[in-house]
């Protein structure tokens with residue numbers, strides 16, 4: 151099974167099939183150096199977010215890399231608590247200022263519900279629709295090449311479709327062996343929403359799985375490479391994070407082997423040691 155180094159979104163925008171994740175990479179030297187190392191190693195897709203508070207350092211590394219802006223696919227996200235038309239536009243302006251770019255390749259609503267507050271009584275679906283209208287306008291103005299959502303389940307996606315008719319290009323969700331998100335994936339497929347797989351190693355928990363160890367030995371690859379290749383063979387777009395140079399490189403080196411279908415099926419059955427937060 152040949153895996154291409156780029157996918158095509160439903161609007162024909164090309165997107166590199168592995169993105170460099172930057173959650174929990176501290177702003178400053180570490181974010182700058184990790185992003186720089188990722189770019190030097192061949193990544194052309196960087197996933198950040200306003201909530202990660204490292205957009206400035208990520209942007210500085212992109213600029214200093216000397217790689218043309220058009221060759222790098224940059225994703226950022228609107229904080230989950232920032233909902234509404236004007237708020238979305240204002241936050242978008244902040245994000246491109248911090249990154250020091252004049253457009254984004256992909257902008258996502260980070261989550262359907264605000265984090266850390268009691269959301270009972272908050273009409274977040276309606277607020278997401280208003281937010282989505284701002285995203286659509288920014289897209290039509292050419293300031294964002296593709297727009298999407300993150301952590302949206304079908305019941306969160308449906309109001310956007312019903313009220314605007316504009317189908318997100320991407321849904322970025324927690325997805326790895328042991329967390330298959332079958333309902334959300336099945337909903338996305340017929341309407342051509344690309345699924346991005348965040349926490350492809352379950353933020354490190356995946357490395358405890360014996361089956362992954364067995365597969366790594368069988369294919370003479372690392373567990374991380376097995377997990378990423380599994381994701382790609384499913385047609386997902388994994389977003390591995392690392393601050394370790396050799397891991398950053400290793401996580402892009404997954405295009406030269408193939409997991410047999412029987413082993414794909416086995417990996418599909420694993421259970422994560424404990425549930426996602």
Ligand SMILES: NC(=O)c1ccc[n+]([C@@H]2O[C@H](COP(=O)([O-])OP(=O)(O)OC[C@H]3O[C@@H](n4cnc5c(N)ncnc54)[C@H](OP(=O)(O)O)[C@@H]3O)[C@@H](O)[C@H]2O)c1
Nearest residue numbers: 171172173348349350351352353374390391392393394397
């Ligand atoms: N939209 C959302 O709500 C959301 C939520 C979570 C994550 N995300 C995105 O998805 C990205 C990845 O998810 P994540 O940050 O949860 O973590 P992850 O990529 O699942 O796992 C990262 C952990 O695995 C380690 N690691 C990475 N490569 C390795 C390798 N080859 N061998 C051994 N260990 C390795 C890293 O260690 P070192 O860094 O120390 O090397 C780190 O501890 C995020 O950075 C973010 O961009 C999005």
